[in-house]
Amino acid sequence: MKITTIILAAGKGTRMRSELPKVLHKIASRPLLQHVYDMSRQLDNNAIKIVYGHGADRVRETLKDLEADWIEQQQQLGTGHAVQQVSDQIADTDTVLILYGDVPLLKLSTVKHLIANVNSRSLALLTVDLENPVGYGRIVRNETGQVARIVEEKDASASEKLIKEGNTGILAVHGEQLKKWLSQIENNNAQGEYYLTDIIEMAVADGVIIATSQPESVDEVLGVNNRIQLSHLERVYQQEQAYQLMEQGVTMIDPARFDLRGTIEKLGIDIICDVNVVIEGKNSIGNNVKIGANTYIKNCIIKDDVEILPNCVMENSVIGQGSRIGPFARLRPETVLAENVHIGNFVEVKKSSVAAFSKINHLSYIGDTTVGSKVNIGAGTITCNYDGVNKFQTVIEDGAFIGSDTQLIAPVTIGKNATIGAGSTITRNSPENQLTLSRVKQISLPEWQRPLKKEK
Ligand code: UD1
Ligand code: CA
Helix, strand or coil, X not given: CCEEEEEEECCCCHHHCCXXXXXXXXXXXXXXXXXHHHHHHCCCCEEEEEXXXXXXXXXXXXXXXXXXXXXXXXXXXXXXXXXXXXXHHCCCCCEEEEEECCCCCCCHHHHHHHHCCCECCEEEXXXXXXXXXXXXXXXXXXXXXXXXXXXXXXXXXXXXXXXXXXXXXXXXXXXXXXXXXXXXXXXXXXCCCCCCCHHHHHHHHCCCXXXXXXXXXXXXXXXCXXXXXXXXXXXXXXXXXXXXXXXXXXXXXXXXXXXXXXXXXXXXXXXXXXXXXXXEEEEEECCCCEECCCEEEECCEECCCCEECXXXXXXXXXXXXXXXXXXXXXXXXXXXXXXXXXXXXXXXXXXXXXXXXXXXXXXXXXXXXXXCCCCEECCCCEEECECCCCECCEEECCCCEECCCCEEECCEEECCCCEXXXXXXXXXXXXXXXXXXXXXXXXXXXXXXXXXXXXX
């Protein structure tokens, strides 16, 4: 069976009050439309067509990598009109699935269930029972409970408005029939729009059964019309992800205070995640990793037994097994830490590698540097890697000890097991095994007196 999925995404989204087209607003860092696309991509033998209109250039530019046909709907004359734009791309034998670009959390299982209900004698319609169905088209059923038609809120009579079963807008239909009914839709209704929902009555007239099903949860079919709804669906999505992680062996101190805006491609067990952790991009996290409160992790590979203390920011970095980071540490892109490295408070590491068992525990900047193993870098050490124009490398070989408050003016190499005296400014390579220091000799002035305040 060949599927054609039509994603309707031309609408304006006035209530977002935004310059950004509605379908580009994000849940978990992914545009709403991308969520719908990613879900439908998982259907086999599926051609995706996106009907776009408002913010056309921006929508297409942002999502140009999607494998889909883009069909522009120049004027938004209704959902029926939107689907009509794709009519000539639908084969008679296709199963056509209609989705909305602003309904981001619809599940694949719900869609598969829907598609299974379609054939030339049956149209599959996703409906939902709502406490407050205001704004939704209502499902009108006959005496025997069969769906007869859908009436839009604005066209509904007082008694029809009492119907609690709402139209989600999501449906699946046989291609040949859809094309026939689309050509018959008119706009003589309260809104002067071409309603896709009118095909239901036409289907019934043609003897086609309307097979309804409902989603597992209402949240699956909620659309985003304003930023309150956007934040609601963000939380729904995040909670779902947190629950999945817990099922896979992660302890979440508070699943409501966790955000994954991306993926954890490789996930260990017995990870403990404290509150307010945000993880973005593509990551991998090993076994027994502890992630402290208020930590931001983006595109990192974190090996087994790593402990991240609170308030760390780490991006595009690799953290070796058994390493301990933070509190208040910043790992900038291209930081690679080997096993059992300690990075302490107020330490920034950038584009540097640190070999096993080395320690940089306090108040340091290490950039464009290769640090050997068992190196100890004292408090307040700065690699001066930048002359205002170019960046230079620092090499600190195995076993070196860098005294506190040292500046290493790159390019420079500190030899194996070298010791640098505290407070040094190192401009030349320092030989291995020796103590190197550059320090003004300390003097004391015995005759000196502290000035006194003048008496008045
Ligand atoms: C539609 C349904 C209604 C249903 C509701 C669920 C119709 C006539 N009504 O109403 O029964 O309960 O959705 O949310 O179908 N769009 C276009 N081009 C257009 C018009 C809309 O692409 O010309 C897109 C929108 O971007 C949106 C979707 O279609 O993604 C639904 O449009 P919207 O205006 O929200 O439909 P409703 O009037 O709310
Ligand atoms: Ca809507």
